[in-house]
Amino acid sequence: MANQPAVDRPPREQWSGQAGFLFAAIGSAIGLGNIWRFPGVAYSNGGGAFLIPYLVALLVVGIPILLLDYALGHRYRGSAPTTMRRLWRPAETLGWFQVMIAFVIATFYAVIIAWALRYTIFSLTLAWGDDPATFFTEDFLQAAGEGVSLAFVPGVLVPLLVVWVIVVGILAMGVRNGLERANVIFLPLLFLAFGILVVRALFLPGAAEGLNALFTPDFAALADPAVWIAAFGQIFFSLSIAFGIMITYASYLKRRSNLTGTGLTAAFANSSFELLAGLGVFAVLGFMSLQSQTPIDEMSITGVGLSFIAFPQIISLMPGGALIGTLFFGSLVVAGLTSLISVVQVISAAFQDRFGLTARTGALAVGIPCAIVSCLLFSTTTGLVTLDTVDKFTNEFGIVGSAIATVVIVGHLARQTPALRAHLNDVSRPRIGSWWEVLIKWLIPAVLLIMLLWSGYGVVTEGYEGYAGWFLGVFGWGALLFMLVMACVLTALPRRPDEDAEFAATEAGGTTGQTKED
Template sequence: MSTQKTAPHVGREQWTGQLGFLLAAIGSAVGLGNIWRFPGVAYENGGGAFLIPYLVALLTAGVPILLLDYSFGHRFRGAAPTVFRRVGRRFESLGWFQVAISFVIATYYAVIIVWAIRYMFFSATLAWGDDPTGFFVGDFLQDAGTGLSFDFVGGIFWPMLALWLVTLTVLGLGVAKGIERTVKIFIPLLAVVFLILVVRAVFLEGALDGLNEFFTPNWAALADPGVWIAAYSQIFFSLSIAFGIMLTYSSYLRRRSNLVPVSYVAAFANSSFELLAGIGVFATLGYMAGQQGVAVGELEGITGVALSFMTFPQIISMMPGGPVFGVLFFASLTLAGFTSLVSILQVVSAAFQEKFALSRVQATAAIGGLCAVISLALFSTTTSLALLDTVDKYTNEVGVVLSAILSCLVAGLFARKLPELQAHLNSVSTARVGTWWRVLVGFIVPIALLYMLISSLVTLFTEPYAGYPWSFVNTVGWGVVGAMVVAAVGYSLIRWRRPVDDFDPEALDRKATS
């Protein structure tokens, strides 16, 4: 019989039910990457052919890592540092690395939401005039390039301050009263708004040309390793896996929770939304190509920031009923972005609550407040565009992928927890996971991700990202990665203010089933 004592769990927050958790998981997964990143990635990587590696990536990496996150959080009942500390003392730094990733992402994610909010109002009057690109870069952002000119842009700073106050209020209210209530309103509203948007798009003149571009495969693209790397990158970017979110969210579930089916629903709901976004965006691009008298494949500005804040405003100005279409599009971005921002910050807040014995309000005020200050100081300035672009690139393609590889290795090789985690998933779920899951997580996924990471590193070391000066990308890009590693090691060395090692999941399971 185990002599370990069970750490007290009285008072730990919980979702009111599985629906709240599922909506929160979907709200985290369905974010800006679904609407503005997926269509552009598909456009650049073979159109319809991209859907094949995308589906393979979803089934071989997305769902398995999502199940890994769920099993870690639900089995070991904590935020990322708590979970990995309970897996083994030497793994705690991986948890803090995930917290650092979430902290960094939150700082720049907020400003994109503010852009969407502002453009929702700009759409009503077509405020960008005849030059949407010039308006966005010049009039709106007052972009200073990579010159590190930290002059505040009032039209961004004050709305961003308001956004942070709202976000921290939701976090301060807690899992059930704050996050769950928010997603129960925002996710259905997002679904309705975006469905209206897509239906309007497919009835535009020339929409069929855009849809043909989206669904007609360029089979030659499947032989390009870069297309497969792009597919795996998109899955990790959009599913919110491997940097603490789903791990933290699942820790708030009750002990008897149907984890496996819920993970399938969350994963396929996210991908369904991405496909819906692809249909809406490509239909709209078909209209734009028809108006310009060019083929859809010859259009420019179809990725990321350019798609949402340069290309789409141009389309909105062309189309009948454009202002209404624009309001709906940017409202969708706002709703999707806000639910994701809340989930990202919860990773950070929960970690500090548990390590330093802080209350929810204390952690929200201290750590959330610090994140807000950094966000305002860096990303409401005239250098925000280049900073955001570079930090996002290095955080996702280096930080998140490295975190995923290490999570797989800890579970499968170092701590050998995969059989235990598989047994846990099967014990609480109506659907079972088989040996295939352990093979994927223990061998296939880390090998594929390691190849992806090495490919990214080769490119980042040999070519200055986006043509920025080497001094800028090295300082900002590698500086952020280095800061995350230092934070991960540093926080893991600090003494816990609450018991964390005297945790017996077997005793907790027996109590739950008695």
């Protein structure tokens, strides 16, 4: 009896099939960064020549780690902490660290979606007027610079609460009825809306000049190590890897699932959308350059400045700008939602596993604290700089550090790369060779360590965006410390009485850890 799972615990949820998982995986990967980050990174790092290190990064780091996440989740059948514990018991803290990364990302990612939601409405009347920069920072965000403030901005707080209601509602419906259905609806809608935007943009005056600026290759840039690090960073940023999303998603797959085929499809679909985004964004920037007689290299071509300052200015100049604005900001909302629900599901799944919660209870138990922190930190007058700082440190240090720890544990401490490769080849096609083990054990940790040291050295010696040292200490390094401490606390919490029994039953059932329901 000791090896039997608790009889009152519901069976683990599953996707309806391979297509449902694929939609969810692509929806998670395609997010805000594809639209506002990739075009600027490519332009700043060699233009068309950047596609060479980008492709290398995709094949050498992106896809191998994506397949590693798939293999871990599918074999050990659990959330990030559960999976890591079943892989190697001391690694459970890493799983909870990934959960805390997801928690922090969710709190600020939702705010950007709230901005986009509000700007979708602003687009109907071009409410930003003749000075979008002043409107965004002063009229809309009422930005007050660095500091800690509880002066809430109603124009941000209200749409932010709407975003959280939508996300919690979707997750409460479960994997099949919530996550899967949302992605099946949202993803085609995103491609349709953004596709219309790109087609319209390509016929604008000056569009060709914009595309030339993006794709004209500067092969001399390939000799710059910073360009290669930027390429690996972009792949890492956009594929939703190494912080629990794909581990969690893969755990809901049935026993016979084509992991490698799905991984390749999701990775290349994500990169294809980034190229599509590059076409649309730079065609529009070319139009603006022509209209304003401003060189493209003097414009804001990435991040918040691109979406909420440059684009509104462009929309005001072009025929049918209200329609283009609605499509653009609506696309940001949809892309953001598909990614945000996957991030929050990482947290919810972990608490469901640890405390035996249902999907509905887990969504509420996780969503409400996320929403509270999100509102307190990022819907105030100091929310903009706080968001920028937390985003920088979480992505460049938290996620990269998590990835390094994962590959070191899998390859050198738990020594499970042969077993995980065998698992991938056993359940899916195409088969992967021993090269995958070499990448996971040796090349990837070396590349990621270089990235981590490079970023760390830059922040320590030069600071970030001129922000005060105390501010970076509290909301940058402090955010990382918070994640680590909470990971240790959550690991130490008492487990459900039947959790160890479930783990033993999984081990006894074979490498895939499948239950009879599979």
